[in-house]
Amino acid sequence: MAKSRLGGLQAVTANDLRSGAVVFMRRDGSWTDDVRLADAAQDPVEVERLIELARSGRNATLVVDPVLIEVAAEATGVAPIRLREKIRAAGPTVTFDS
Amino acid sequence: MYRYDEFDSAFVLERVAEFRDQVARRLNGELTEDQFKPLRLMNGVYLQLHAYMLRVAIPYGVLSSRQLRKLAYIARRYDRDYGHFTTRQNIQFNWIKLAEMPDILAELAEVEMHAIQTSGNCIRNVTADHFAGAAADEVIDPRPYAEILRQWSSLHPEFTFLPRKFKIAVTGSPHDRAAIQVHDIGLEAKRDSAGRVRFAVWVGGGQGRTPMIAKKIRDDLPESELLAYCEAILRVYNLEGRRDNKYKARIKILVHEKGLDDLADDVELEFASIRGKSLDLPAAEIAKIEAYFAPPPFDELPASSAIYDVAVRTDPEFAAFARQNLAPHKINGYSIVTISLKPIGAPPGDATSAQMEAIADIAARYSFDEIRVTHEQNLVLPHVRLDDLPVVYAMLASTGLATPNAGLVTDIIACPGLDYCSLANARSIPVAQRISERFADSSRQSDIGELKIKISGCINACGHHHVGHIGILGVDRKGEEFYQITLGGSADENCAIGEIVGPGFSADQIVDAIEQIVATYLELRDSPRERFIDVYRRVGVKPFQESLYVNA
Amino acid sequence: MSTPEAQPMLWRDGRFVEDDWRFADDSTPLPDGGKLAVSKVRFLADRSTLITRSDGIAIALASGEALGEIENDLERLEMIALHFPRYADGRNYSTARILRDRLRFNGEIRARGDVLRDQITFMIRAGFSAFEVSHPGTQVALRDGRIGSIRHHYQPSSIDGGFEASGYVWRRLSNRA
Numbered sequence: 001m002a003k004s005r006l007g008g009l010q011a012v013t014a015n016d017l018r019s020g021a022v023v024f025m026r027r028d029g030s031w032t033d034d035v036r037l038a039d040a041a042q043d044p045v046e047v048e049r050l051i052e053l054a055r056s057g058r059n060a061t062l063v064v065d066p067v068l069i070e071v072a073a074e075a076t077g078v079a080p081i082r083l084r085e086k087i088r089a090a091g092p093t094v095t096f097d098s
Numbered sequence: 099m100y101r102y103d104e105f106d107s108a109f110v111l112e113r114v115a116e117f118r119d120q121v122a123r124r125l126n127g128e129l130t131e132d133q134f135k136p137l138r139l140m141n142g143v144y145l146q147l148h149a150y151m152l153r154v155a156i157p158y159g160v161l162s163s164r165q166l167r168k169l170a171y172i173a174r175r176y177d178r179d180y181g182h183f184t185t186r187q188n189i190q191f192n193w194i195k196l197a198e199m200p201d202i203l204a205e206l207a208e209v210e211m212h213a214i215q216t217s218g219n220c221i222r223n224v225t226a227d228h229f230a231g232a233a234a235d236e237v238i239d240p241r242p243y244a245e246i247l248r249q250w251s252s253l254h255p256e257f258t259f260l261p262r263k264f265k266i267a268v269t270g271s272p273h274d275r276a277a278i279q280v281h282d283i284g285l286e287a288k289r290d291s292a293g294r295v296r297f298a299v300w301v302g303g304g305q306g307r308t309p310m311i312a313k314k315i316r317d318d319l320p321e322s323e324l325l326a327y328c329e330a331i332l333r334v335y336n337l338e339g340r341r342d343n344k345y346k347a348r349i350k351i352l353v354h355e356k357g358l359d360d361l362a363d364d365v366e367l368e369f370a371s372i373r374g375k376s377l378d379l380p381a382a383e384i385a386k387i388e389a390y391f392a393p394p395p396f397d398e399l400p401a402s403s404a405i406y407d408v409a410v411r412t413d414p415e416f417a418a419f420a421r422q423n424l425a426p427h428k429i430n431g432y433s434i435v436t437i438s439l440k441p442i443g444a445p446p447g448d449a450t451s452a453q454m455e456a457i458a459d460i461a462a463r464y465s466f467d468e469i470r471v472t473h474e475q476n477l478v479l480p481h482v483r484l485d486d487l488p489v490v491y492a493m494l495a496s497t498g499l500a501t502p503n504a505g506l507v508t509d510i511i512a513c514p515g516l517d518y519c520s521l522a523n524a525r526s527i528p529v530a531q532r533i534s535e536r537f538a539d540s541s542r543q544s545d546i547g548e549l550k551i552k553i554s555g556c557i558n559a560c561g562h563h564h565v566g567h568i569g570i571l572g573v574d575r576k577g578e579e580f581y582q583i584t585l586g587g588s589a590d591e592n593c594a595i596g597e598i599v600g601p602g603f604s605a606d607q608i609v610d611a612i613e614q615i616v617a618t619y620l621e622l623r624d625s626p627r628e629r630f631i632d633v634y635r636r637v638g639v640k641p642f643q644e645s646l647y648v649n650a
Numbered sequence: 651m652s653t654p655e656a657q658p659m660l661w662r663d664g665r666f667v668e669d670d671w672r673f674a675d676d677s678t679p680l681p682d683g684g685k686l687a688v689s690k691v692r693f694l695a696d697r698s699t700l701i702t703r704s705d706g707i708a709i710a711l712a713s714g715e716a717l718g719e720i721e722n723d724l725e726r727l728e729m730i731a732l733h734f735p736r737y738a739d740g741r742n743y744s745t746a747r748i749l750r751d752r753l754r755f756n757g758e759i760r761a762r763g764d765v766l767r768d769q770i771t772f773m774i775r776a777g778f779s780a781f782e783v784s785h786p787g788t789q790v791a792l793r794d795g796r797i798g799s800i801r802h803h804y805q806p807s808s809i810d811g812g813f814e815a816s817g818y819v820w821r822r823l824s825n826r827a
């Protein structure tokens with residue numbers, strides 16, 4: 001069910017259950033709010049392992065809706081590719097000041 | 099306005115306690131996300147891109163100063179110091195923690211507010227004309243009926259798991275400011291020849307993927323049968339509405355597939371067994387609710403005001419505001435003031451805590467403590483004396499709330515779009531901001547005249563693009579934001595769904611395209627009195643297409 | 651749905667009871683005695699033998715299944731079971747109300763399928779009187795009396811017992827403490 005359709009380098013993202021904040025998963029299954037610190041994988045077996053870990057029991061009370069997203073490896077760390085994920089990682093592109 | 103009695107207060111507190119328990123069960127793992135999601139949605143809690151969003155119900159858009167101050171407090175204490183007023187006359191807070199949600203609902207209960215049924219497949223917050231009780235053209239005040247519908251629809255045991263969401267709007271004016279024909283049920287209160295209240299009942303309107311204008315199913319429903327008839331419609335919809343495809347689950351599809359006559363037959367069958375029983379509304383009960391909406395103690399004033407007239411003559415900025423943001427009041431010497439939440443270049447519908455507090459203070463002093471929220475994402479002071487308008491204007495101006503653009507090209511409706519919403523395909527707010535900046539010049543705007551631009555970031559159409567004079571729909575084309583333009587939509591009594599003008603435009607092109615459409619209108623109009631929508635209805639889409647795609 | 655399932659238990663009249671009904675499928679021969687529930691299809695096919703049985707008979711309806719063909723046999727039925735394939739499929743709330751309010755059915759109306767604690771209050775007010783519960787948390791909540799924290803209702807319900815008018819004609823207050 002968690003079969004990846006994406007193909008390239010991928011990382012796991014979710015929202016924190018209590019706060020709703022955007023979080024990304026590291027290889028050890030811990031969560032960070034900094035996308036650059038996420039762990040990504042390309043090998044399908046490793047990708048599968050990441051998403052299975054994200055969906056495993058203890059995460060049910062830590063995060064909501066873990067999913068795989070396409071990322072790129074940049075000098076500063078992992079970076080999202082799609083606009084939606086860029087906005088999720090960085091916040092709204094508009095700020096409120098009147 | 100309506101005030102909670104002990105029953106209402108007890109109900110809301112029970113509901114807060116219930117939700118507190120549900121949140122606790124989610125956090126401790128007893129409830130899975132699948133089980134919890136519909137429960138949180140029933141309390142207006144969404145999970146958006148960045149955080150949880152709480153949508154608070156503002157029944158038919160009516161607020162007291164005390165309530166608005168509480169919303170400001172919640173924005174400051176629990177959120178990022180601002181809130182977003184929506185096209186359902188509600189307010190959304192974008193950065194709320196789930197664990198704090200029960201406390202916020204308890205805060206809201208203190209000022210007779212809640213978030214019940216602001217989401218989910220149930221009867222949503224009932225909306226009404228935002229000028230209710232004030233508009234000069236009003237025949238019947240729709241608020242008492244909206245309140246009765248609000249009560250009846252609250253946690254209705256039969257209609258909490260409908261095929262899809264269900265929206266009801268009520269107006270009591272021949273000029274429809276509540277967009278009743280794009281609602282699941284639209285109600286127009288009017289008087290028959292004997293002076294009795296009757297409802298024209300429209301059914302099956304809606305926007306979204308398949309926009310449809312509602313059809314009139316009854317023209318003469320007695321007010322005593324309002325609930326019984328709505329219950330009959332809802333029952334038929336609950337049983338027969340499609341549940342196999344969420345894009346075909348609204349009642350508009352049932353009306354379309356079944357046909358109005360067959361649907362009306364089924365409704366009448368249910369109605370026959372419901373009417374004349376416990377849902378019948380005795381006149382005395384309606385009168386009890388109406389008493390809450392008795393007119394405030396208006397002064398007897400002359401129809402004109404010297405103070406106002408002098409200000410218009412001597413202060414061109416006030417004159418521009420007066421020309422654009424005032425509407426005629428039913429009582430001599432009073433006016434309705436629209437507070438634009440569309441300052442040039444700002445996100446449509448947002449207000450800071452400080453602004454909400456400023457408006458609450460002004461309303462307390464100058465508008466009988468009342469504020470309205472419009473489905474066009476503005477606020478309204480419904481009852482301001484003409485004599486007080488210059489000082490009210492000055493107070494609004496000092497907090498950035500006196501933009502004189504109500505109904506003009508920069509008074510744009512926009513959904514939150516891809517900046518906040520997990521359903522969106524493209525951003526809406528930045529497009530609105532850039533259009534607003536392009537047309538910032540006040541005299542240019544007023545030369546263009548009435549022009550309603552409405553922007554949605556996806557096909558769900560929360561930004562009402564189908565009924566914009568100019569509608570903009572954001573789509574995702576191979577990872578790029580693209581914008582499709584529709585022309586000629588209208589949400590009023592001459593309801594129309596806009597027509598797609600042609601291929602979409604990139605984010606870089608969209609503002610130029612809008613400007614080209616406006617230029618075409620200015621060339622085509624017979625006189626400055628002929629509005630954009632009038633020209634469109636006269637000439638159709640073709641001249642706009644030609645200029646748009648030839649020049650592109 | 652990944653809801654963990656427990657053995658279904660029947661909640662009726664405020665307690666868990668032994669289920670005295672047997673649900674027959676559409677193809678196997680009908681048992682000779684005992685209370686028996688069948689689908690509408692089976693009922694219509696075997697109506698003549700079923701209505702002469704000395705023991706109780708019941709019909710089990712799918713979500714939203716029409717009542718038209720069985721309206722005239724309601725008096726002979728002791729129970730109607732209404733199925734919820736998912737709790738979010740709310741058609742049978744309306745079916746229950748039609749049974750109680752329009753067709754004056756006085757027998758048991760039983761909810762089966764995806765029956766969860768947060769929906770049981772709605773079901774009671776729509777006229778359901780028995781609940782087959784497989785969800786462990788709901789079983790515990792029912793046993794512990796932690797169901798239905800809301801006593802104030804804005805609509806007349808399909809069961810008059812247990813509720814009184816309160817203020818306006820459309821309001822009801824549960825007289826349960």
